Amino acid sequence: MTGAQDYLPDTHDLDRLVQAARRCRGCDLYRDAEQTVFGEGSAGAGLMLVGEQPGDQEDRAGRPFVGPAGRLLDKALTAAEVDRDQIYVTNAVKHFKFTRAAGTRRIHKTPSRTEVVACRPWLFAELASVDPDVVVLMGATAAQALLGSNFRLTAHRGEELRLPADPPLGVDPSVVTTTHPSAILRGTGVDRAKKFDDLVADLRFAAGLQAR
Numbered sequence: 001m002t003g004a005q006d007y008l009p010d011t012h013d014l015d016r017l018v019q020a021a022r023r024c025r026g027c028d029l030y031r032d033a034e035q036t037v038f039g040e041g042s043a044g045a046g047l048m049l050v051g052e053q054p055g056d057q058e059d060r061a062g063r064p065f066v067g068p069a070g071r072l073l074d075k076a077l078t079a080a081e082v083d084r085d086q087i088y089v090t091n092a093v094k095h096f097k098f099t100r101a102a103g104t105r106r107i108h109k110t111p112s113r114t115e116v117v118a119c120r121p122w123l124f125a126e127l128a129s130v131d132p133d134v135v136v137l138m139g140a141t142a143a144q145a146l147l148g149s150n151f152r153l154t155a156h157r158g159e160e161l162r163l164p165a166d167p168p169l170g171v172d173p174s175v176v177t178t179t180h181p182s183a184i185l186r187g188t189g190v191d192r193a194k195k196f197d198d199l200v201a202d203l204r205f206a207a208g209l210q211a212r
């Protein structure tokens with residue numbers, strides 16, 4: 001495992017980053033997945049959302065947040081009055097990690113810390129390229145990718161935070177951590193409704209932090 005930095009072009013151009021990421025072999029996750037799922041959205045977005053990794057449908061489509069979690073995210077964005085066309089959406093890890101259930105069904109598997117760190121140069125490059133005012137980290141994997149492995153999302157959900165100074169990324173967005181839409185899908189009843197409302201509130205708060 002060499003890490004994504006060996007495949008990273010020296011550019012902030014998003015299109016060139018997308019092209020280069022298609023050839024990434026920085027960790028073993030490319031072997032079983034269909035394709036790299038890079039971020040997408042407005043290159044000048046004030047708001048960037050970061051999830052964990054692509055899921056089954058994202059891996060097939062080659063686009064982030066187009067499956068069940070993506071549909072729930074779209075619903076939350078609409079409720080928060082945030083236009084998805086105006087933001088940038090990506091994941092901490094760009095290939096789908098899964099196990100196979102009986103038959104052919106592919107079951108999501110959480111990426112390891114080593115895989116998250118291996119893939120992080122792509123996320124750093126996206127941050128440097130888009131230079132958003134605000135980054136929303138959805139779920140523990142995304143939060144710990146940028147805020148460190150000791151970061152506890154439950155203790156800081158919905159607060160305005162900053163990125164650590166190390167490594168220097170050349171950008172200094174506000175950071176808000178929130179629940180990943182997949183965690184809301186796994187919830188039931190009142191718990192699910194409460195988590196959805198929290199996600200909407202966090203997205204609305206984050207959108208309000210953008211420079212005007």
Ligand code: SF4
Nearest residue numbers: 024026027094095119
């Ligand atoms: S998960 Fe990231 S580091 Fe690993 S092969 Fe895919 S793009 Fe490269």
